[in-house]
Amino acid sequence: MRGKVLTFYIDDALYGVPINTVKEIDRQFEYTPVPGTPEFFVGLMNMRGQVVSLFDMANLINGTRSTKKKKLSCMILRNSQQDPDYLGLIIDRPGAVIDIDDDMCEPCPANMDLSDQAFISEIVKLNDTLLLIVDPYKVCEEMEQFAN
Amino acid sequence: MINEEFMQEFIEEAFANLEDYETALLKLFKGDHNSELLNSAFRAVHSIKGTAGFFALSNIVKLAHTMENLLGEIRDGKRPMSILAIEKCLFGCDVLRQLVADASNSNDVDITDTISGILNMDADIPSQEQLKHDPTPQPINDEPIVLSTPFPGVDLFVDLDELEAIDSSLPFNNVEMTDDVDTFEENQSELNHDKSAKPVSNEPKAVQTTEESVRVNVALLNTLLDLAGEMVLARNQLLKTLESVQKTIPGLQGVLQNIDSITTELQEQIMRTRMQPVSRVFNKFPRILRELARMTKKEVHLELDGSDVELDKSLIEALVDPLTHLVRNAVDHGVELPDERLIAGKGKIGHLKMKAYHEGDHVSIDITDDGRGIDVVKIKQKAISKGLIRQAEAVHMTEDDILQLIFFPGFSTAAEVSDISGRGVGMDVVKTNIEKMGGTINIFTKVGKGTTFRLNLPLTLAIIPSLIVGVQGQKFVLPQVYLQEMLRIKKNDTSRKLEKVKQAWMLRLRGKLLPIIHLADVLGIRHQSLEKDEKVHRVLVLNLGTRQFGLVVDQIFQREEILVKPLPKYLRFFKCYFGVTIQGDGKTAMILDPEGICNTAKLRFHEQAEADKNIVEEVKLDQQNILICSAGNSGKFGIDLAQVSRVEKIKSSAIEHIGGEEVISYRGDLLKVIRPDVLYPIGLPNQLPDHVYMVLPKFVSCPTGILMTNIHDTIVSTVQFTSDPHQHRGMVGTAILRNDPIQMIDLLSFMKHVQPERTSMPEISEFAYGKKILMVEDTPYYSRILSTHLKEAGFKVQLESDGKRALKKWNSETFDAIICDDLLPGINGIELLRESKERDRNGTTFRMLISMRMNAQITEECHQIGGIQTLYKGNWEHLFGFLNQWFELRAGVNHAR
16 A cells, blocks of 8 residues: 555554544543453443444454553544444554555565454565554454354 | 425425436446446436326426436346437436426426437437427416526525425425525415516525525534533533632633533534424325225314424434324224214214324324224224133233233234225334334223324434443443333342242242343353342343343442434444443443343243243144053053053953063963053052053054053043153153143153063164254144154254244254144144245255144145155154155165265
């Protein structure tokens, strides 16, 4: 892909999503857990009268739990007419906005585990590090799998 | 005379349709070839045509029809999708728009040229110039209609189209718009007047009306509503935070008060934007009533009252169907024929009144007729004859209870099914729909005087009364409609306590056992919460139709009106929840769905099924011919005579001992005597009475008799087993027959245990072993005995007693065989087998009907369905042979392949 990417950190690794998918980042957020849901579903949050479903990205990507850490941030993604439900991702901290270009991107290399690839749509080769582009909308499938 | 208001709705709708049509065509024009686009264009003209036909606007119908044909041909590939074709469609659209704009005069416009222009593919589109000079007859106006210049009306309508608020189908007497409408109507009449007087001017009228209202997206309004709610919360927080310093800062109090009142006002006003007058639905009824009166040959006068009462938009929409149904019923069943009315001393013309009014925090709508009323006695009889209630129940029912019966599915008192009503579907749907909106429905009736149906509706759909409960410190919302009562069960209260059977908790409530589950357990917050030593258990008794269960929670908070927000899609797989709400403190709380909780907790209710069964069973359950006998002081045994080949009375002195066995010579052979005490601890006396009885079972390879000392009786009866789980080998269970406990012996099982080598039952074939069978049988005796033997033989058996449930199971799982009784609750066996064929097209499953009344008709029916074997239930032991044969044959087919 090419365009602006908002980066963020989870367990000290760098991830990113296209900036136009992000609505806002909240450093203070309160949520209500929902019993019976998987560990990676943190709970629901009230964003000025809108209900946001919060997901723990660290849990989804690394299997760790970030809700025990302090000073987390919550990245809320834009909704759309077709998909009016707000999705929020719990991240360690936001990074920066960077420009990327097609030639910097590559699909996941062959030796990466399929389960690790689930949420990674692309890998961006930055000068000093690798940036993993996340596809957060896969969470819906994860929820369905869990429920069944 | 055409109702102006309906006409307005048509015009607005037609404009919207034409817009869709145009957009679709323009996209096609750009080369975006997509059949969906064509379809949407097609739909748009089609719906214009349909509605125009309603108003007898023949020109619009004709033109729309032509366009529809053209599009249809393109869609079906009969015509190429050329630029010219699309241009023609667009041209048609322009003309149609002009016709629609002045719909009431559209029949006077000559459109033959336009139509032939569209039809004639070779010719070019008639140019606007040509049209302009076409002498079109125009009776009102000598000025020819100049199609290229829009009517003044066009502008006017377009403006209105833009300005009409909230909803495109709003009638024009909407409260917010009253002012505009007046202006509009004035202009309209002026306009009509103008037309007859002077040439049409190009000056658009009523431009000033555009300033008064704007079209707003409903989603935007909802967002505003949400924000207003948030504003209220924020205000509360602000007031609370500043409470302590209020007096120390001069002027603060006034500002706060101001903010307080403005916020309240803001919320109220925004709430109002979603409100619409009941006239939106009411206005449809004069027409419906006329139609009904004509069809039923009755004369009915309709009175509408309270049309300006406002309800939430979504409620208004949901009301149309229930109200229509109630009105139909009132006219069809309620109001009598004119002659009957005269005889009854009433006026010839019936009266129907629809009245909406505010009452407390809800809105009531009464539908009152002055017809014959509802005859409670008749309803009762009908309900009994339909098996909805039992005679004994009916005696104790109050008039109100009986009236509620008409809401039962499948209930109709009309002697004949008419086009309008009487099919018995409907009232239950009305009730369900009203309840879905959070409303209730009451009936008031007096025979000979009339009936009133009263709908009580909440002001808005999105707010429901509910109870806030807590588990492990977390709050949940329970919609109050499900709540029947709340109980506090104290720890040391001996009169009322929770009791435990195996893992299940229950409570005695008015003589019935109520299953009890803990919310924390169901949601997976804790486990075995009921084991905890609590001082008080708080039980919420929930009602789900006929099902009832107790839900225990840790805390019960207040009752609250909550705003329902739909469940985010990520949570829709979690069935315990029904929605989300945002509470006063700004936190979200989950709204519980009792239905889902019921399923998650795996509560299997059979009350309903049981009740149904009881009604049906008296007729349907198979009866067994039972031999009642005893041996010594055994107590009474029962043996199904179908398993017995003979009963012989013999002298006990005839019993000889040979090789440690007791035998009698019997018809030139030796009959082995088996004493039942080999299997049952019955204490047979050493000294037998002079005469004893030999019960000779079927399915034995050499003569065998079971010794009984007394034969008491034979009874023809349905065997209902007691719940006593204790079972001896060779027994089916214990039944109460004629007030005696009878131990039912299963002779086959008995023989298998005592003399397996003498049993003539075929061994189950290796090919049949482990096959999965769906056994559908509602008679307890057979369902027990058959499933036991099939299981013992090595089949995997699933038992079902209800035809409908069986079919569901059949469709959701895979079985190798289905064996079913012919008379079943739900759907009968033959139907079930017919349906089951759907899943078994290549005939790989064994399908068999077993019946006590096997006759030519049944076998014929089975034959017609095809592939169904039949078996007389009395000979059920042959079942194994059939099964073996089938599976061996199938295995053989497979081998051959």
